[in-house]
Structures are given as structure tokens and as C-alpha cells.
Amino acid sequence: MEKGVPIRSIGRSIAALKAINRHGSLSMMEISKASAVPYPTACRIVQTLLYEGLIEQEPARKRYRPTALVQTLSHGFQQDNHLVRAARPHIVALTKKVGWPVSIATRVGRNMMLRDSTHANTSLTFEQYYPGFTLPILDSASGKLSMAFAPDDEREMIMKWMRVSQEIDLQYLATAEASLDVERIRERGYAVQGRNHFNRTPGKTTSIAVPIFHNGMFEAAMTMVFFVTAMKLDTALDTYLEDLKAAAAAISHDLSDVSGEA
Template identity: 70%
Template sequence: MPIRAISRAIAALKAINRQGSLTMMEIARAADVPYPTACRLVQTLVYEGLVEQEPDRKRYRPTALVQSLAYGFQDDDRLVEVARPHIVSLTRRIGWPVAIASRVGRNMMLRDSTHANTALTFERYYPGFTLPVLDSASGKLSMAYTPDDERETLLRWMKVSQEVDPEYLSVARAALNVERIRAAGYAVQGRNQHNLTPGKTASIAVPIFVGEHFKAAMTMVFFATAMKVEAALDRYLDDLKGTAATIGTELSLVAAQNQK
């Protein structure tokens, strides 16, 4: 069971680190906590040396100490390096932007995308952008391929933390048809509400496997008014799955070489 105070402190730190500089009220909104709670959280982060108040301004920014939190992290996989030429080639063929994302906690984190390689997009998305696991095609896909016990633990934590509306969580959980997603090999989001252009795009996500291990989601994003999801599936699903399979095969070869 997550400790709520720690979750709130992490949310506040993530918001400050993402924006670079925030007022106390902005921190309270970003972390979804009352103003007095935000004050206590920020005071603690200042005491620990992770956040500092800007000179002559009532705004708070991260310190260099935040970088130390990443010292122990080793990202030794070659996902982006291997996938990059394939998703660029795919975008050239189909026109629509393609993204690679992997799950980090209760969010999907963008690892790479081709939004900058096509005019068929409203916004450009860069590595580090996050999406909720229950409100994105990549998130639904990732949840479907997450081991059952781990998925249930994550859903239980989301309920206990009260950061997600209980009624919505219940509906979203019921709609997460794990068996169907696994059998079909893809997940869809009819309207993407938690991106930079809410409600204007739809998406289809397919899995990238290394052997039998789910590695990441590859997602095609398209204008929701341009075509229906069913039409997009008919037109692009085979190419999406083929590209994902090629990426997975190359990643498996890299992993095998690294083990020698």
C-alpha cells in the first residue's frame, strides 16, 4: 500500500522539475493537494536540498541535487536506438506520427516519436512526456501485457491513493479487456484526452516484444476527424504489427550478442 504523503511529495517534486519554476499555488494544483499541504511538502523538499526558492520571487525551482536521484539508474537497453530508423520509415510510408512508450509506474513515458517528421500532427512530443495508463492506447496495451499480480497491485494502489476518481477507476478497470487486447495484439484509444490537444486525436498501439517479454508499446496517432478507428485498423494495423515485430527481432539479436 503506497504512503500517501510520499506520493504527494513525489508529485510536487515532479511538477517543479518538469516546469522548472512554479508558485506555491501552481504546485498545489499540479500535485492536486490543498495549499497548506503544498506548503509543507515544499518546505520539506527545501530542507532536503532538492528545491529552492528563487531570489526575490515566491517561486520554487529544482536544485542540482535532483540530478543525483538518477545516479543509480542504468538504462542499458537499446530500444530507442534500434526502433528509431524503423518508426521514421513507417511514418514516411503512412504519414502519421509514431511513438514508442514504456510504462513507468502508473504512467506511460514517451521514449521517442516521429511527430517532428510529419506535418500530420497538431503538436510535437518529446521524450519524457507522460500519459496515464488507463487513458491511452499504449497504457491499455501495457497493462494487458503486465503480469496479472503486478497489474492488480497497481490498480489497487491507484484506488488506495485516491489520486484517481474511484467511480472512473471502476469504469476504466471494467473496460480494460485484457484477454481481448492480448488476443487481438493491439489496443485503441478513440479520443486522446490527456495530451496536448485533448479530444482531437485517436491512437492505435501494438506491442514490441523481446522474445516473450513485453518491452514497449508502439503507437500511431491520427486525427480523430480524419478517419474512424476501424478504418485506421484496416489500413495500418498489419504495417504497425510488422514494424513492431522487426524492432523486437533486432532487440532480441542485440540482447543475445550482449550475453556472449
């Protein structure tokens, strides 16, 4: 096997478990669709996950949900809470000012993972999102921002992982990569996603993401989400971009202070 090429069966199993964990409860067909795994393969994966105790079938329903055992998968991960501690007061204050929910996300592999958000602090949201929720890196404002500010060799490595993935269409990947204007994002200091299709309300929200830095290095993306029907993207940028950048700059400053005190 070529060095660096993932084991397909393991990748599919992880994708299925992540899909169940993300949505909370899925039917077998929904698991197959959400994880981009053929139905017969999804059935075998589900049986294995049931056997291992990571998921369970809901009583009286042919739907599957994660068990408490999935928490053991993160037991060895010692999460650095400096980012959340530094960001929390600023994103809460920003949400109070602008009304829209704000989130903090970092890159984990080929995805962006939510670290904190203020969806619970405002009524201007369709859904509440909690730490651990993931978004594809090329289909989210936070992901595009992360890719733009990544070192060139790191960005190429991420693209290499995606090219060898069995779950990603190469034509789509080529189009997405070509549309990623790294220099423009860096120059402007923000990235956007016109419509968010990979969240719990596909197509109903738009996002603007700005960078958070730690001692001059990109650390995370701070993203504001708003309803597509509420305003056009240009209007949102004119109205909120300076507030977003100011909050991100304040977090960057405090993040360095918090880390220095540790």
C-alpha cells in the same frame, strides 16, 4: 500501517515534483491542480522543494521550474538502451511512411513512460514529446496494452497500488478497470485511446498502440498518434494497423538480435 500502503506525504511530494518537471513551469495553483494535491499542502511541498534545490522560482514571476539538480535523481538508474537502439530506425521509417508521430513507451510503476518518439520528425503533431514524459496507465493506449499483456498477478498488483492511492478516485478506477478488456486486446493485438486527455493537448488526438516483444515477452508499446479531426478511429485502423504491426514485429526481431549481441 497496512503493508504495501504508500506514505501519503511522500506520494504527494513526488506527484508535485513530477508535475513541475513534466510541464517545465507552473504556478502554485497549477501545481496543486496538476498533482491533485490540496493548495495548502502544495505550498508546503513547493517550499520544501525550493529548500532542497530541486526547483526554483522564475525571476519576476510566481512560477516554479525544475533545476538541474533533478537530474541527480536518475543518477543510479542504468537505462537499457537496447530497446531504443532497436526501435529507432523502424519508428523513423514508419513516420516517413504514414506521416504521423510514433512513440515507444514502457511501464514505470502506475504510468507509461516515453522512451523515444518521432514527434520532432513530422509536422503532423501539436507538441513535441521527449523521453521521460509519462501517461496514466488506464488512460492511454500504451497503458491499456501494457496492462493487457502483463501477467495476471502483476496486473492485479498494479491495480492494488492504484486502489490504495489517495490521488485516484475509486469510482473512476472501478469504471476504468471494468472497461479494460484484456482478452480482446490480446486477441486483436492492439489497444486504442479514443481521445487522449492526459497529454499537452487534451482531447485533440487519438492513439493506436501495438506490442513489442522481447523473446516472446511483452517489452513495450509502440503508439501512433493522430489528430481527432483528421479521421475516424476505424479509418485509421483500416489504413495503418498492418503497418504498425509490421514495424512492431521488426523491432521485436531486432531487439532480440541486439540483446543477443550485448
